[in-house]
Amino acid sequence: MYTSSYHVPISSLIARPLLTCTPDTSVREAVRRLLAEGCSSIVVMEGASAVGIWTEQDALSAGEDANTPDLPIGAVMSAPLLTLDADTPLGEAAVRFKQSGIRHFGVVKDGACIGVITQTDVIVNQGAEFFLRLKSLESIQLRAPVVVPEQYPLHDAIATMRRNKLDAVVVAYADGEHGILTERDVVRLIANETLAGVVSDHASRPLRALAATQSLYAAQRFMLQQHIRHLGVRDPKGRLTAVLSFADIMQNIEEEYLSELQSALVERDEALERARFSLRMADLVFDSALEGIMVTDRHGKIERVNQAFTRLTGYSDEEVFGRSPSLLNSGHQDASFYKNMWHSLVTNGHWQGEIWNRRKSGELYLEYLTITSIHDTEGNISHYAGIFSDITQRRQNEERLRYLATHDVLTGLPNRALFEERLERAIIHASHSKRQVAVMYLDLDRFKLVNDTLGHHAGDEVLKTVASRLAAGVRDSDTVARLGGDEFAFVLEEFNDVRDVGRIAKSLLNSVGQAIDLNGHDIFTTPSIGISIYPDDGTEAEQLMMLADQAMYGAKNQGCNAFQFFESKMTSSAIAQLDMVGELHRALEQNEYCLFYQPQYDLSSGRVVGVEALLRWRHPHRGLLLPDKFISIVEQSALIVPLGRWVLQEACRQARNWLDAGLEFGRIAVNLSARQCHTDSFLTDLTRILSETALPPERLQLELLESTTMNTREEIGVLLRELETRNVSIAIDDFGTGYSSLAYLKDLPVDTLKIDRSFLSGCDAHSADRAIIRAIVAMGRALDLDVVMEGVETPEQLAFLQDAGCHQGQGFLLARPAPAERVNELLSWQRNAFPMPPGQHHASKTALAGM
Template sequence: MASERTNRHSSQRLAARILVVDDEPRLASTLATLLRSCGYDATEAHGGRRACELIDTQRFDLALLDLRMPEVDGFAVMTHLENQQPACGTIVISGESSFTTVSRALRRGALDYIRKPFDPEDLVATVKGVADKQSLLKAHENIQGRLEKSEALHRYIVNSSPDIVFMLDADGRFCFINSKIESMLGYKPVELCGQHFRHILDDRDVARGIYALNAPDISADNPRTLEIRLKTRGSRRATRHFEVTAFPIDPQTWMHNGNTQGGGSGQNACYYGTARDVTERKEAEAFINFQAYHDLLTRLPNRALFKDRLELAITHAGRGSQKLAVMFLDLDRFKIINDTLGHAMGDRLLQAVTQRLESCLRKGDTLSRFGGDEFTLLLPSIHGHEDASQIARKLIKALKAPFLLGEHEVFVGVSIGIAIYPEAGSSMDQLIQNADIAMYHVKAKGKDSYRFFSESMSIDSTNRLNLERDLRLALKRNELRVFYQPQVCASTNRIMGLEALVRWQHPERGLLYPRDFLGLAEETQLISQLSEQVLDQACRDVGKWIRSGHRDLRLAVNLSPVEVEHPKFVETLMKRVKANRFPPGNLEIEITENVLMNDLDQISQKLRELADMDVRIAIDDFGTGYSSLNYLHRLPIHTLKVDQSFVKAIHSGVDDACIVNAIVAMAHGLKLEIVAEGVETESQLQYLRTLGCHQVQGFIYGPAQPATDISKLLAHTTVRTALSG
């Protein structure tokens, strides 16, 4: 008999009539064909209007609906179906995937939601599950009719129910409870009978439960349904959520059946109820809500939640005449690490950064991930700038120590912009925008620090945006120019090398110098593209002069710290050199002492690799940074460039030139070449010659010049001869 019932149920499922609705005929036909191949009776409807016509004339067990259709959309079809055939189930198949659309469809009665494009196997499995469920629902309705005639069958269904079924006496004590309570919560039915229902309720829900049962309008036609938390056996706090439905009954109508498998007889029952476990649904709802307002990688509030909290904090601060601070944090060097080690390591780094930042916060502060490597921080109820400064210093200090990612030890810093309410803005958008502006000013001044927003920054920000737009266009339009400043032998006046210096021929502002745009290029990640164009042009120009007879001519190029710190710096540089067929032995790269000291071990390795390929290394602006004899001895350095500020100190007195004397003497002792920058007068030149300075460069030989002028200089024996000519 069991086999016969199974076969009959299977044939009913296979014979289920299904309406397939889509405004794309080919897709509707494909769906219908797929369902027919599985034994279903499928009917196609091309569009919502045709679907409504079929619903009026034919009966269906299940409808597969698209939502977005012209004239009559899927929601309208669902309404029509509910009015005409309420027993027909609905599955939505749509490309719409927003939470609002999915939620609306499910609220309107959809039994499931399949997103386009779909997997045929998944779709068939979903249809099977829903069709089976519909079949079970219909079977349940039949059983309900039979229950009215058979109390014994009623008892059987109660004890086989997937829900907890219970009865309470007038005082709220259990007088019957089915065996489902044991598998769900661990109680034996017999041990609960005679206990008040509060025994299994979470303490926070007891009052709500008592109030619901004592409501004056509760009846069998108007039952009470509420979500409450029930405790598992032996626990103090509830761990599972249940949807409880209860209503009063007449004790005289309940007749005891001795075959019940639950606890208690049900005598003296005044309330009948069921409890359905909805824990998984509640957890799913909580997760969906968490997703909507949190960043899943760091578990921090996202942009939407941060703005909600900021709006609320502004309202409170306005009422109480208080101050608050908004911080905009941007990680330094994160992009380099992410590009080099991969996104997985980048994600791990963001999680580690989050933990350190959270350790610096006060109770009530809100740290959010705003996007990428950007964070925002809300500091409510501060007394003034010093409170914000203290937090900012803690955040910077927290990120100073290296991060260990697998076998890699990496360093990141943070640039922080701060906007104080109300002086830096009275609205949410103003405070966030102004904190962002202040952060960019930190980036421009060297990173790894903090600054407060001031009104003057707004003007600078507007100019910066315009200049950034123009710089992007300049790179596309080849507006960058390479000028060259000769490095001249102090004793023979021969040109030994050329330092490549970038200029920007702006279409409206004329010729711009590096100080006007290089900082912006670094901030906006355009520095690599800019340097690539400059290096290519310089290699082509100087390479041509080398091949024309100036075999020993050296090309000196300044490199940005951003480029040197990149793990693929050596590979990228040599790729450009080879692409332009430039001899590596004629190339000299100039870096500052500060770049070396940022990460001495990593930079040392890169410089050794370059030196092994005959590239020369020069320390630019020597004397203005760390000036450590230790690194001069350890690294493959060929040249020291004396900063022009020391050269300018050379006048008639020897005391003013003591630093130059010391640098030149040290270079001689270490067998390094010396290039003095910023030489402008004959007296400076003569003094440097007497010291034994090898090479000089500066305005005494004229400003940096374009390639056409340099070609003329190189045609003469010495630069002095060319200038006098």
């Protein structure tokens, strides 16, 4: 490649006589002449003046409109003809092509048009091979190909090309092969008057293609050798991802290259042409690149480096000239790594990847390196060019994100996901080495008092101090994690005696129990610890975690600030619970769960205003089981998340069915567990379910226990406010149980209170519970909240609630939970006979009450 190509006048590139026609020549005749001469354009002359041009691209309009071939070419030509002077240097012409975006210029001399120069002429003669070698096809931006099926009408294909300004469309054949239909094909079809049929009858097949890893130079050479103007690009899996044209090559010759090339020519003239163009180009690349560039000879000795190389490595060009790139070697890659690198260079002509190197200062850095082999005119490797960038900061950011995904933000300890992964790994290792593993659960006693009295900020400080003490109290080989709230867990490995685990537990009790200085105040908090041992107590991670959790509650029952090992006699149902976990998982897989639905009534009108979805288990041997037989075990295991997702999906699907049937039910209410709330995928799952079922979000109400909203008030508040923006209703279930402060209601976007049934059952008309119900109803009305009373079972209770002004009721007196088809009957009856006479509530529900 020599700089002389830049100053070549474009007149020297005109290889054929000018093809012309008059304005009254028909388009059909012009097309035939184009085809006969093998040209891509024809100049329209009026006398001695060139008044326009008609190109293969214009043929698309003629191919789309059947009347166009009979029109005079003067009516459809592109005018005026854009021209360049015959003495215009080739480099300047390349700039004009890139700036204008057109593919043909007329060449004029002394005011007369003497020929036409095309983009192809510029690409073939530009001499930018060095730049093209450094660029792979995958490194440039190419538009995805427009693909049409083989039976696509030819007329529609031509219209697609014209409408999208395409010079070609790809044709997909049923056998997986591709072909291509180009503007030149359209010209041929117009000339032959064969514009009918489908696109596969006229496309060129197969479409020639190269791998995306090939260089732009290789693509250019291949297109010239095969006499084609379009080339497919395939990804590593062999899929067609783009079509490359000469116009794309033009767009990827850097404008900086074109302008700075001219400066290099002036410098060469002043130096009496003593430097080769390739060296000048290397200077230009080096001066402008932000990436470090290093060029070696074929033996791997450094010949040139750029300023970015010096900035990134600390070595100047004088310090590295003639030396091997191994001076940057960090020692982090072994000999096989470099052997594979050189093998790829020799066989494939390039290598790309990440590599750790060392700066002159001794500092390690991670770089992304691309090495390309450069060949001489005889095809032999003469040089290697390496381009690299420092990606250390990017890697650090990625590692930070990975860290945040596996660690607790507040304490820096591993989170539940990482804890479970390490426990699984410890079990595998212990099974091979025939050793034991201890799992410890630690919970802080009465930690809620710290949050309630001193605030959550103080609670966070206590948790960070406790976490620091726990981490210091175990060995580096052990794992301590924060599972959430004030719960911590440990994996202890490689101990010789279980008594060693006991000693560690006792040490942790003493350490955590020490006073914590918080702004001058001594805060004391004690832990309770439960311990399970692999393989004595269990062999599965989930089993060991559950048993350690049970043992921890046993320690709390001793009076707190204690530790306890799991014992089989700790609870008579422990083994049964473990077996139940397996059954519960299988039940979900075998589709044994189902939903019953219990209506909620407006107590003033008798109309159904809501339906609560209630989970049931159709056990293959024990029959229909209510949630109190299994839900507590579900909530202690990871099954609560997929099962909760299934309940939400099924309830929304049924609600959509009622809407489609024209049945009015108000809102479908679904219970939401605390663990579901805190999963990262909850909002994504909710969005997907509402989208798949097409249920309007305002038709959905999510019920959360009062304890859930209080214990994680700050965390749950973010979720509830997000649900509010999505128009999903929120209800507080079992309201009034165990909490005296109601201030949180004004901070959370709640619209419904469900009073716990315990306030209504078994109490007479003068009990304090009745007074609490009246107070909650009055408070609900004052806060503009709906109030629902659960557990309405007698006419006397109903009369009391109506007298107290309670909005809504739910219970066996009004309707028992029932399958969807029975609720359909009720809703259909309501649609046809509403309003129900006030005295008929109980009698009309006889069939449902039997459920």
